[in-house]
Structure formats: structure tokens, C-alpha cells
Amino acid sequence: MADITTRIADLGHIKLHMAESGAGRDDLVILLHGFPEFWYTWRKQLPVLGDKYHAVAPDMRGYNLSDRPAKAEAYKINHLVKDILALAAHLGHESFYLVSHDWGAAVAFALTMFAPDKVKGLMVLNGAHPYIFAKLLETNENQIAHSKYITEFNDPKMEEKLLADNCDWLWNWTFAEHEKRGLITPDEKAEYIKAWQQPGVVTAMLNYYRMSPVRPRPASKGEKGLNLDPKQFMVHVPTYILWGEQDHALMPENLDGIEDFIPDLEIERFPDISHWVTHEAPDVVSEKVGAFIEKVKGRK
Structure with a gap:
């Protein structure tokens, strides 16, 4: 399998740290992590995909x-989209495949x-379509x-809660069971x-949620929902x-x-897999990503 290397991509408006495998190959595959992860969630997929793709x-x-x-x-969705488009351009690609999970989706x-x-x-792994989710x-x-x-x-006190006791609450809320299972x-x-x-990371992670208009707005409690046009949410x-x-x-x-x-x-x-797909079924993810890309390429 291909090696994983890391570097900083200076996109002009921002610098993104990235991990990569298979640099120089024809097809670019960008993998976007969710909360509260980072590139590391794809550590088992990168070497496999790097054998055939960048x-x-x-x-x-x-x-x-x-x-x-x-x-x-700065964490509104338009800025997040701009980052990924700029990253692809920085890497010299006009178009690319997207693989995503959770917030990355x-x-x-x-x-x-x-x-x-x-x-x-x-490709979406347990990620919500924004209109349906809203x-x-x-x-x-x-x-x-x-x-x-x-x-x-x-809540402005959430940073303190997430960082307390060596991030104990956050770990228990997310991956403690995976650790117990040896995953x-x-x-x-x-x-x-x-x-x-890392200084400021928890606040930045929370800002994704704080800047998103998509949040619980129960009609049963008289809250007004978002005025969304479904035609604006088509995926072609x-x-x-x-x-x-x-x-x-995600229900x-x-x-x-x-x-x-x-x-x-x-x-x-997949009936036996939870939200954390890359941890519970890493080989399945690698296989399905590759199969999907080849299927799309085969149409051409």
C-alpha cells in the first residue's frame, strides 16, 4: 500500500494541513472528516486509495x-466550501471525487x-442531506x-466541558466504546x-455548529422553521x-x-454499523470508495 505523507497547503486565504497518499496519480479524491475528527479518521483508507488515486x-x-x-x-458553510475548491485547484485539478462523513458531508x-x-x-458516509435534516x-x-x-x-461554557479532564467527556461521548472493542x-x-x-481547536469545532442555521426548531414548541426552497438543494x-x-x-x-x-x-x-463508519468498517469503506470511483469512471 502507498505511504501517507503530510504537509501544509497554502491556499492564499488560509493554510490547511493535509495528509495524502498516491501523489501524482491522475484522479484526485478528497476525503472530508466530520466532528470531532481530523484527517486521521481516513488513516486506514488513504494507503489503500493511494495505490490508484491521489x-x-x-x-x-x-x-x-x-x-x-x-x-x-469564518466557519460559515461558504468559507468551508471555498477551502475545498481552493485545495483542489492548489493540487492542480479541475475536478475531483468527494468522500465525506458527518460535517464533512x-x-x-x-x-x-x-x-x-x-x-x-x-460519496457520503452517514451524513445528512441539509434540506431533509433541517x-x-x-x-x-x-x-x-x-x-x-x-x-x-x-453554550459558551461548552469549551470548558469538552477540554476538562483530558477531554474525558468528549472521548466518552464519541469513541470510548471503540477503544474498549479494540477498534x-x-x-x-x-x-x-x-x-x-491544540489551542483554539475546540472553539473552532464548535463554531461549525454555532454558525449553522440548521439546528432543532421544533414546530411543536411554536418555533419557526427555515424558509428553504427544495429546488436549491438538488445534487446533480x-x-x-x-x-x-x-x-x-442521524435517524x-x-x-x-x-x-x-x-x-x-x-x-x-449496513445494519450492524453505527455513525462511526471508518472506525467500525474501515475495509468496507476502502472497498466501496474504490468500487464507486471505478463505476463512475466506467460510464465514460
């Missing part, structure tokens, strides 16, 4: 070793809607209940704690969704009606 996993702005703008407004969906000509194919957060009591953390993340080693845990404890590129059905953050209703927004869509469900 696989690149950036630390998105604010995370780990990438630049952390101080203002919360939010960025990937937005990018694909804004610049479909740049995306050859979109509507569920207005009407689906189960999704609202499981998303209360989004509201809690707006994350003590050394790998140390990498996560180190990334979270080949898309593959890998969905772990044991997800406790399965996030897939209901999604084909209305993505005409060229394939969905594959």
Missing part, C-alpha cells in the same frame, strides 16, 4: 494543524450543489431529541486528544451513500425521500 484528507479549517480564524463567522453536499461541475462523484429538526421528535447537543454546543488503540486515542488540545452528480443503521445521531428518516434530491443515487445500508 487521495487527500485535509484537516478542515479550525481542526488540528490547519489555520484557525478567530471570528466565529454537509460541506460536500453544499460544494456539490454550488459547483457540480467540479465533482465527478460524491425539516426533520422541525417535525421529527426523534431526530430533535437526538440533536439536542447542537443547541448545547452554543481504536491507546496510541490512536492519544492522537485524538493531542488534536483536540453520481452519488453513493453508505449508511450505518445503528447511527444514534434513518434522513434517507426518506432523498432520491427526490439526488436523481443519480445508490444507497447501501
